[in-house]
Amino acid sequence: MTQTTLLQYEAPWPVYALDWCKTAAPGQQHRPRSSFRLGIGSLRDDYQNRIAIVGLQDERVLVEDDYTDYPDFPSAAASYAWSQKAATTELLATTGDALKVWEYSSDGPQQVSSYVGRPPTSSGHRLTQKIALSGQSKVQNNQTGAPLTNFSWNEKAPSLVVTSSIDTTCTVWNIDTSTAITQLIAHDREVYDVAWLPGSTDIFVSVGADGSLRAFDLRSLEHSTILYETPAPKNMPPPTASPSSSARPPTSPLLRIAFNPADSNYMSTFHMDGTDIQILDMRSPGQPVMEMRAHRGQINALGWGSTTNPLLASAGDDCQLLLWDLSPYTSFPASGRQKRIVVDPVMAYTGPSEINNLAWSPQIAGMTMHSGHSTDPGEWIALAMGKTIKALKV
Template sequence: MNGSAPRTRPDVANGLLKKEMYEYKAPWPVYGLDWSKRPGEKSFRLALGSFLEEFSNKLQIITLAELAYDDYVRTPNTDFVKIAEADHHYPITKVLWEPFRVGLNTPDLLATAADHLRLWEITDEINNASNTIGANTDFNAPLTSFDWNEVDPTLAVTSSIDTTCTVWNVETRQAKTQLIAHDKEVYDVAFATSSTDVFASVGADGSVRMFDLRALEHSTIIYETVMPHPSQVNASNQTQSTALLRLCFNKIEPQYLATFHMDSTDVQILDVRVPGVPVAELRGHSSTVNCVNWAPNHRGYLCSGGDDSQVLVWDINNMSMSHNNVNRYNQDPILAYKAANEICQLSWSCKCPDWVAIGFGNTVQALRV
């Protein structure tokens, strides 16, 4: 698989970013979204994945128009330029750039999850304005999500609708281990911050489970969804718990992770050292929460987005963290932004930590926070 990388103009660190918001209109609904982890001018690249219920999805890479040379096609009234695109048949459930390894001359890689886990590479081809990306390899599984280990980028872990999680060696394209992680579909999985062995997952059974690759015969249930009162359920779902859809580890204090229920307006903050009860619950959204992401450079900041079109930034350092039911609820975000449509995805840049990207409809916005 070959593609081409853009020739780029001066680095974003040189004061090039003057606006508070940059916008891009994609030709399809956006779902997959991730900032590049590379330094310099590449740090303001975004990978986008479409979500079409048909066999004609796309993967795109965009960068700011002022960071790309003039041979890339500009679209009127948009701040970004498309610098690469590839066909991706099934909808992309997640896209991630490879964690950057300082001092190593590694290829510029990203991965996507859908019917398989696919690796993609952009190679430098100067004077080629018609850039394409092609699949390098496939990992065979129907996937809901995945995570790329930041300590050891040879490792990735995937989650699947078949109740399993699989840890892969990205370099050899071989599975290191596969385990039945939940009783029902697994919806998300993430490595614990700064660990190559510990990861957690959430799923349709309503639990958060932690695993250690050094002792896979055991797992720890960190949190289970509280069953609704019988008066709140009907005969068809009395035995069902509410699914947990996503989870995200704090980037600075890995004992904390955030998760949320299906069709819920609240975000739960869990302390893995004290399983069972959330230490905080964030109650600022007026409609369903769809995505959460911790700040890469601040131990307390968390961003959430939902169907109420709101992007909220929270500071859990200012909250009363409680291991009982008293004083754990918070309704006061420190920042709020109202978009034009439901927020389906967000990504907080690790190289430009003042910037959060959000996706809603066919629009991507980069917001200065």
């Protein structure tokens, strides 16, 4: 990678959660640099976690966006996402002990008492917590919800957010009214990830520790559809005669789920400690239609780009970011076909250490770099590696 396609930022703490801003800064929609912003969240053992906004200073280096002190909150930033809803202020959200919605804005003065972190500098940038949602669980007899593992912001209806929890539930929230629309017991064990079906305000899918991938429809919550279950381990001892003997034996948990934005029939997932990626087709449930096999260490993250012909990115403990082009294999339905094994990514990048997370940017206009060269409009991938954030042009 050359200097025109690789930027780096060193955070003061280990980074896990990250996401790109989906719109330019208010009032700066035509300035490429104002779109080049990342929200990041720390992953600390003491649970005094911090979030920050990182942006471009001069097309050469990523810097904190006017923050020297960071907002802190007593929960792990399990996930992080920026709303695509255009407004004079921008919303971002985190999950941990609760779903928290933050407002990032750069207009006029505001009372100091409402700041999370330090007051803004002369630029007027500020980050304030607007909402904290943590409802009582259906499966626990306490007054607060169990820790949340992840969430998905609905692109079509930005007021809708669905969260997943270790208490086996998923909850759909309306953040405009700060209320839970519904909470359902989604899995037999912890739920690790959740995602809205692109273009839908009713259907979402989830994966969890029970090794299953399930689809839910808010219009018919009496049942869910199991799209995939991890095969039970071979050579398992016979079940003992106990009330739980009919329970499904332990299987490898599924950690993440992501839809192909160009064809929402296709989903990608991977197993805990796994080195392969499974591609599933909603029209042909039960078995993966493809597996991507190239990582030499466990996979930690995956995500799809948003171009017309999107690439799938995966990253893991082998320090590798791999980009896959699945378009040759997804141009016709999977029914009746043998599972394809894909072993050749179209691009690869080796980082200096294990890659814990990744995030695709939206399309960002071209920028003139310090070398005098101009970058073409396109997408970037941000990688989290310990305290280091690297942004790579694709």
